[in-house]
Amino acid sequence: MSRTATPIKKPRGANNISFAERFAGWRVQLVVFGLLTGFSILVGRGVYLQIIQHDDLTRRGEARTLRDVTVPAHRGRILDREGAVLASSVPARGVLAFPDQVEIDDKQVAQLAQVLGQKPADIKRKLSSERDVVYLARSVPVEKADAVRAMKIAGLSLQNEFKREYPSQEVMGQVLGITNVDDIGQEGLELAQNDWLAGKHGARRVMIDRRGGVVEEHGSLRAPQQGRDLQLSLDSRVQHIAFRELKRGVETHRAKGGAAVVLDAQSGEVLALVNYPTASPTDRSAAASGGLRNRALADLFEPGSTMKPFTVAAAIDAGVLRANESIAMTGGQYTTNGATIRDVHTIGSNGYASVLEIVQKSSNVGTSRIAERLPNELMSRYLQRAGFGRAPQTGFPGEAHGRLRAPQTWRPIEKATMSYGYGLSVNLVQLARAYTAFANKGQLADVTLFKNNGSGRQSRVFSPETASILLPMLERATHRDGTAPQSQIAGYRVAGKTGTAKKLHNGVYTDGKYVSSFVGLAPVSNPRFVVAVMIDEPSTGQFYGGTVAAPVFSQLMSQTLRLFEIPFDAPLPGSPNAEAVVAAIVREGN
């Protein structure tokens, strides 16, 4: 009998477990591998994003959330010598539109037009523009801009701006000039002093939300630098007086225009500088058409007889003329180079006139004969020292230099006519500056439009003795027997000289077209102010400087003297005693 060994059967479950275990082990490994791979990818991605792409991603993130916001800086103010504001920038808004984003109905267009002071058709035309951004209005007052904001029109935006305001309007217009809508100087002192006045905008970084609201400050990038104030030498009160009197003079004589200058004789500071007609700096159309042109500095004219004192002073200073000398008047006419110079009135007696009479009565013949004694170069040198032929350098843009030809080219007739103010040209400020030499014992004061507290420079033109000889002659010119009795001022001694010059038209001196001028100084005992007045083409029949310009001078100078409380230096006409004053007060009271 054989015994057959029965193979031991493994339980089914035992084989399955083994396979399952093996499968489980493999699966675990796969998962671990997967996890590790995934983790490695994440780590790699993390490294890539955090290290390799860090800067780029940071930049892109900041670009979406960080904004650099402009911190506006205002333009400096312009002040007069007493600190009164002549120009100042106030906040305003620009109204911007993004035409392709604007959602607006006709009613809103009408409302918007009303707020902005425009026609609805103009608003619609701007909104139909194909440009990305258009300005609906600039320099809009903040209150109106707030009204626009309250309308909540999609596609409209407001921009911070400044608007320049000029309280004195046309009185100062031609001196101050204007700025454009971006508050940048375009003309006058606004242009010349733009670097000084202009502020520099600052910037700060902020984090914004999806709607653009600031949610977090990231600090200042650049602090704003406010514009600096500019103090002028001008005095608003004198400027106003000058404007009023000049306007009256121009209108009385129905003239084409005029200009007036008031200088502090010692410091050379310009206290007033006016032109008429003029324009307001806020009137941009007038500015564009030349209405803001400062004629007192930019326009030239032949000074006429106001030049005579310089010819006489040069001759006395050079030693070729004695103050007490008599000059042969040769029958009231003087011929040279075939041309004859005449006087309007007979001057002197017995064919001779004193130097005093020549100045006082304004003799062309006498001045020409005196100039004859001066070598060309010497006369030219004196005129140059007096500032002729060179710009006044007040700091104003576009100053005219004036014309003074080279002495080598002067023919005798040209020298003769130059001696009484023809054949050379000046601007009014230049002429006023020259007269400071008579006010300052022969020293010419450098003129300036900026307050210098009396620290202005001076340069010698004549000796003090020459100036002291000329000053009484100029004073006599304002007396009853001079050419300008209407320049006199009650209570003050005045010195000055008239000028009446024919105007050149197409190279020919025209009858009926004159420039009437007067330049004077006061008080003679201690000159404080020099005033020059020029009236262009008076047309009422009167054209002499003594009747057209001298009265303007008188009014302007007298009010300036009283304003600055300058003590009287002449007896007051008909000045009553205390009893008469009491009687007058009693009469007035009754």
Next chain:
Amino acid sequence: MTRINLFVAALVWVSAFVVVSTQYRVRQLTTEINKQRDLAYQLENERTKATLAQSRLSTPSRVESTAREVIGMELPDPQKSLLLDLRIVAAQTAQTGVKP
């Protein structure tokens, strides 16, 4: 060793907390500074407007036109004006005893 590690870990945690809170505080203060700066700017603008309004109201031309139109004043006519030198009047007063 464990204590040191725990101490260092605590130190790191505290430092991190201080850094974060300081940054938060700095941003708060920066925001506040900018608010105050904006306020100062607004006040400055208000002052500018007020000064400008004052200047506009006190220009000599406005003063003169107000004097003419509102108060009915007029510039003195030189022909009708009597100028007095107060020094002379004072001297005469002292002499005569008559006070004007």
